[in-house]
Amino acid sequence: MSKKKKKRVKIKYRFIFIFLLVFYLLVMSVYYLLNINISNIYIYNNKYLTDQKIIEIAGISDYPAIYKVISSNMKKKLLSNTYVLDAKISKKRLTEVHIEISENRPLFYYQTTRKTILLDGREVDEVFNLPTVINYIPDINYNNFVTKMGLINEEVLIRISEIKYDPNEVDDSRFFLTMNDGNYVYLTVDKFEKINNYIELVKNVDNKKGIFYLDYGNKFDILG
Numbered sequence: 414m415s416k417k418k419k420k421r422v423k424i425k426y427r428f429i430f431i432f433l434l435v436f437y438l439l440v441m442s443v444y445y446l447l448n449i450n451i452s453n454i455y456i457y458n459n460k461y462l463t464d465q466k467i468i469e470i471a472g473i474s475d476y477p478a479i480y481k482v483i484s485s486n487m488k489k490k491l492l493s494n495t496y497v498l499d500a501k502i503s504k505k506r507l508t509e510v511h512i513e514i515s516e517n518r519p520l521f522y523y524q525t526t527r528k529t530i531l532l533d534g535r536e537v538d539e540v541f542n543l544p545t546v547i548n549y550i551p552d553i554n555y556n557n558f559v560t561k562m563g564l565i566n567e568e569v570l571i572r573i574s575e576i577k578y579d580p581n582e583v584d585d586s587r588f589f590l591t592m593n594d595g596n597y598v599y600l601t602v603d604k605f606e607k608i609n610n611y612i613e614l615v616k617n618v619d620n621k622k623g624i625f626y627l628d629y630g631n632k633f634d635i636l637g
Contacts, residue, residue, distance in 0.1 A: 451476045452508040459514045461541075462496050467512060470494050471502075482510060495535060520562040521576065525549045532563045544573035544590075554578070554586050554602060561605035569611050587628055597624040604628060 451473060456464045468474050471487045484502040491500040491514070499515035517531045521544045528536035529543065534556070550558055562570075572593050579589040579599075586602040596615065600608060607627045614625060618633050626632040 449479050449507055451479055451482065451510055453510070455509065455511045457511070457513040459516060461516055461518060462494070462514070467491070467514065470497075471512065473510065479504065479508060479510075487512075495531070495537060498533065518567075519543055520559065520565075520570070521546050530559060530562075534559050542571065544570065544576050546576045546578070548578050550578045551585075557586070557602050558588075558605075561602055564606050564609075566609050569609055572611065573608075584628065595622045599624065599626045599628045601628045607631075 454464075454468055454473065454476075456467050459467060462470075465474075470491055470493075472490055473482060473487070482504065484504070487502050488500050491497045491512075496517050497514060498517045501513040503511045505511060517533050517535065519529045519531055519537070519539075519541045522529050522540060523536075523546050525546070525548070526536060529539055529541060530536055565573075573590055574593045575591040577589040577591075578587075580587050584601050588600050588602070588605075590598040590600060590608070592598065592611070594615070598608060598611070604627060611625075614631070614633075618635075621635050623633055623635040626634070
């Protein structure tokens, strides 16, 4: 009988070394990524909520590991706040979180309820530097009034001191506005956006004091 030759199995140490090295690098990379913390948080478009308050609401005030930051969870937390209508969250450069806020901004103080009315109609107790609606607005006109107030530019909104619901025999959605500069404005709900031209209107009358009748036409009567 002939003797069978035993085959020697060569251990490919080089291959094993490369495999182990790749595996080690992979493990270390995953470990590194899992331990990268947020280093920078950027907040945009907020005015009534501070950056710190938004960070606290979002639950990232301790700058946790980036992998723990789940955008959908952060958004849900932010939307639970009365002053947030929407939030867009993105991660950049591994360590950055960017939060863009759409605020439920306050529009006016409603003296009837002693509450501040927000953009979506909700009420809060906080008082801001805003126009005061000094009398009751019937429900049939109230919701439309809130909507129209939300269309007023903030630059103009802060120039309004008081708003009075002032219907007449022609229109039951008429309002009388007292401005901080000593002027007065008549408006109807369907023409409320005309007030956005207020700064230009004042320039056109050479900064004289008077009453703007924007409810019908653009008449201006000088006072005194």
